[in-house]
Amino acid sequence: MLKIDNLHAQVDGKDILKGLSLEVKAGEVHAIMGPNGSGKSTLGHVLAGRPGYTASAGTVSFMGQDVLQLETEERAHLGIFLAFQYPVEIPGVSNMEFLKASVDAMREHRSLEPLDTVSFMKQAREASKAVDLDPAFLKRGVNEGFSGGEKKRNELMQMMLLEPTLGILDETDSGLDIDALQVVANGVNAMRSPERSFILVTHYQRLLDYIEPDFVHVLSDGRIVKSGDKSLALELEEKGYGWIEDEVA
Amino acid sequence: MADFIQTLLAASNTQVPAFLRQRQDSGARQWTASHMPTRKTEAWKYTSLHALNRDFCAAERSGASVDQLGLALPDFGGSRLVFVDGFLREDLSQLDLPAGAELVRFADASSSQAERIAAQLGSVVNNEQHMFANLNDATLADGVFLDIAANTVLETPVHLLWLTSNREPAFTVNQRLLVVLGNNAQATVIEHFTGNANAAFTNGITELVLADGAHLLHHRLHLEEAGAMHIGGVHASLGRDSTLDSFHLALGSELKRIDVVINHHGAGAHCDLNGIYLLRGSEHVDYHSCIEHTVPHCTTDEVFRGIIGDQASAVFNGRIHIHPDAQKTRAELSNKNLLTSTSAEINTKPELEIYADDVACAHGATVAQLDEGMLHYLRTRGVNRDEAEVMLSYGFINELVEGVKLESLQDFLRPMLAQRFSRDPRLTRHLA
Numbered sequence: 001m002l003k004i005d006n007l008h009a010q011v012d013g014k015d016i017l018k019g020l021s022l023e024v025k026a027g028e029v030h031a032i033m034g035p036n037g038s039g040k041s042t043l044g045h046v047l048a049g050r051p052g053y054t055a056s057a058g059t060v061s062f063m064g065q066d067v068l069q070l071e072t073e074e075r076a077h078l079g080i081f082l083a084f085q086y087p088v089e090i091p092g093v094s095n096m097e098f099l100k101a102s103v104d105a106m107r108e109h110r111s112l113e114p115l116d117t118v119s120f121m122k123q124a125r126e127a128s129k130a131v132d133l134d135p136a137f138l139k140r141g142v143n144e145g146f147s148g149g150e151k152k153r154n155e156l157m158q159m160m161l162l163e164p165t166l167g168i169l170d171e172t173d174s175g176l177d178i179d180a181l182q183v184v185a186n187g188v189n190a191m192r193s194p195e196r197s198f199i200l201v202t203h204y205q206r207l208l209d210y211i212e213p214d215f216v217h218v219l220s221d222g223r224i225v226k227s228g229d230k231s232l233a234l235e236l237e238e239k240g241y242g243w244i245e246d247e248v249a
Numbered sequence: 250m251a252d253f254i255q256t257l258l259a260a261s262n263t264q265v266p267a268f269l270r271q272r273q274d275s276g277a278r279q280w281t282a283s284h285m286p287t288r289k290t291e292a293w294k295y296t297s298l299h300a301l302n303r304d305f306c307a308a309e310r311s312g313a314s315v316d317q318l319g320l321a322l323p324d325f326g327g328s329r330l331v332f333v334d335g336f337l338r339e340d341l342s343q344l345d346l347p348a349g350a351e352l353v354r355f356a357d358a359s360s361s362q363a364e365r366i367a368a369q370l371g372s373v374v375n376n377e378q379h380m381f382a383n384l385n386d387a388t389l390a391d392g393v394f395l396d397i398a399a400n401t402v403l404e405t406p407v408h409l410l411w412l413t414s415n416r417e418p419a420f421t422v423n424q425r426l427l428v429v430l431g432n433n434a435q436a437t438v439i440e441h442f443t444g445n446a447n448a449a450f451t452n453g454i455t456e457l458v459l460a461d462g463a464h465l466l467h468h469r470l471h472l473e474e475a476g477a478m479h480i481g482g483v484h485a486s487l488g489r490d491s492t493l494d495s496f497h498l499a500l501g502s503e504l505k506r507i508d509v510v511i512n513h514h515g516a517g518a519h520c521d522l523n524g525i526y527l528l529r530g531s532e533h534v535d536y537h538s539c540i541e542h543t544v545p546h547c548t549t550d551e552v553f554r555g556i557i558g559d560q561a562s563a564v565f566n567g568r569i570h571i572h573p574d575a576q577k578t579r580a581e582l583s584n585k586n587l588l589t590s591t592s593a594e595i596n597t598k599p600e601l602e603i604y605a606d607d608v609a610c611a612h613g614a615t616v617a618q619l620d621e622g623m624l625h626y627l628r629t630r631g632v633n634r635d636e637a638e639v640m641l642s643y644g645f646i647n648e649l650v651e652g653v654k655l656e657s658l659q660d661f662l663r664p665m666l667a668q669r670f671s672r673d674p675r676l677t678r679h680l681a
Contacts, residue, residue: 048629051621076631088626092644093679101640101679102630109631114678141644142626158630 001026001197002166007058008222009039009046016042018222019058024166027194031208031233032201034219035241040201041085043219044170048082049075063165077109079165083155083172090142095154098142099124103161127160130190132183148175156187167191168199173207185210205237218244265390266355268367276376276386283380293506295564295596296535300478300504305450308334308413308420315341318414318444323661325439327405328352330393333412334449335422337391349401350436355392355425366394370427373456374484379508381480385423385454392425395438399431399460406437406466406655413442413449413477424453424481430463432488437466437655440483445475448503453481459491461515466654471499471507471534472665482508482537487547489515496653497524497553498662500669501532501561509538513547513575524553525646527669528561528593535564540582542575542605549580554646555595556587562594569610571603578605582612587645589619589638639676643667 002024009017016039024030034040045053047060049072060067063078070078090098103123104114115123128135131153143151152172159167172184188198188211200207208216208230216232217224218241226232226244236244265273285301286293311333315322318333322341330352331341337354346352353362370392376382397403411424430436440455451473459465469483479502485493499505511520526534540549549569557563569580586595599612619641627637643666650666653659667677 072628073633088622090623092647097679101632105631
């Protein structure tokens with residue numbers, strides 16, 4: 001599904017990813033862990049096509065397409081979804097308008113008719129219920145005045161409505177209390193399927209108690225330096241990142 | 250003085266109701282004695298009157314149908330007067346007024362109405378500060394008078410539509426409206442200017458007189474496009490504990506200059522003033538607002554937002570003047586601008602002049618471009634860049650559109666504005 005080979009990327013001219021390789025097959029859940037500044041968030045942004053994040057070498061192929069050549073919205077149409085660590089607030093554009101425009105854009109790409117307003121509202125209300133977000137939030141400006149936890153739930157709700165092939169969660173767990181964490185985990189687990197994959201970018205092992213990954217990778221200085229199964233996450237929790245960096249050195 | 254007016258002056262002093270003649274004479278005298286403002290005149294610094302340098306003739310009566318005029322005639326319920334090129338079209342107008350409410354043309358005024366018009370007309374607008382009011386007086390042959398008696402509540406809106414049609418040669422239209430609300434009277438008024446004239450110059454003055462406790466929901470829509478030129482304004486006088494809720498919208502055209510002057514004359518008066526201006530091409534809109542707080546305990550909430558694209562240029566000058574006696578005033582003014590092109594221009598100047606010491610006032614202005622972070626976020630959700638730009642632009646003014654209290658007007662504005670943002674319906678589908 002996703003194949004990243006020797007990816008080098010720069011942010012504002014500074015090298016952040018320095019030869020990252022990763023393969024994600026359909027249905028797999030990969031956790032990417034690593035210390036601050038190792039390039040975890042950069043990976044998500046490069047995959048989603050954020051301006052200013054430029055790949056200088058390497059390839060990224062998703063569903064057989066060269067992702068790096070695609071516009072941001074084309075990547076979304078192809079099924080890549082990034083749940084932002086810091087979702088932006090958009091006053092004046094209601095969450096409902098925004099979600100409907102997104103869902104319609106995706107459906108258009110799949111040659112489906114746009115949803116009628118009633119069916120869409122029904123779906124949106126169900127999704128908001130599933131992430132434990134008051135439907136009143138649908139009428140508010142996108143993320144406007146939402147708390148940190150509400151923004152994360154809103155990201156999850158979007159993911160549910162857009163049904164991506166690959167969901168990348170960028171530190172979705174940070175700043176969440178246990179209840180909210182559980183809501184996020186339940187949402188992701190409910191969406192897991194043989195056709196859908198996830199990349200969970202996280203600092204802490206805590207999220208992985210709720211969403212069991214197939215693989216755990218440690219990112220350090222722009223590269224994956226160690227991969228393993230979920231037990232690697234527990235080891236990291238116990239020993240920190242220092243021992244891996246020592247091992248690599 | 251510009252030549253164009255000579256023809257007008259010659260044409261205008263025919264068939265004028267006697268009670269207007271004196272006003273017309275003095276207007277003509279003042280106008281002839283004054284000089285056309287230049288870019289060195291502070292109040293006209295960023296607005297050129299060059300477009301007025303051509304020969305205008307007086308407007309002629311048109312019998313064109315609604316279709317021929319390209320007029321989308323919205324139905325807000327209530328009463329409606331339609332003027333085409335300054336002439337009333339009775340076939341397109343309707344009256345629905347309760348006892349205590351009168352809506353009449355100056356030309357048709359009874360002697361009692363003429364007396365009331367003569368007593369109030371020109372009482373709010375200050376001709377010395379607004380020289381085009383002299384021109385309006387000078388060419389004044391007709392106007393509209395809405396009078397709501399004390400304690401009368403007008404439930405349905407009064408819709409006044411002025412259309413300038415696309416005719417040659419260039420012509421001028423005089424617009425005048427006088428609204429008088431008695432003590433505790435209530436009314437809703439929509440002033441609506443429209444048309445795609447190639448070259449029509451409208452010179453308008455609206456005066457709003459609110460007696461104590463009166464409540465007016467006022468809307469002024471400048472939807473004239475293309476070569477339409479409009480120099481005019483709204484001048485309001487607010488009595489004790491009265492409320493003026495005023496919404497303004499201007500689409501750009503060749504030249505628009507709109508003055509909004511609010512005089513708080515009675516303690517406890519409140520004014521909500523909201524406005525939107527949308528420009529593209531090489532259009533020009535100039536809004537000048539001036540709020541005079543002369544008495545204590547009055548409040549003003551003013552918000553204007555503009556979106557300027559292409560090579561268009563806009564001006565916003567918002568002045569709040571707190572006089573020495575206006576203690577306990579609360580006044581806020583905000584002006585935000587979105588430039589969607591690197592050649593677009595906005596000259597904004599919020600002014601706060603305070604001579605009282607116990608007041609709470611705030612004012613501010615911002616100029617920004619579309620936020621790249623927001624655009625990116627929308628695009629990661631599959632929305633293409635063009636649609637994302639429309640969403641964000643519309644979002645910039647959406648709050649003000651939603652603030653329009655008259656629902657039927659909101660329903661009219663929404664699709665009209667959507668079309669203004671993009672002719673491609675796919676880009677505005679989220680607004681449907």
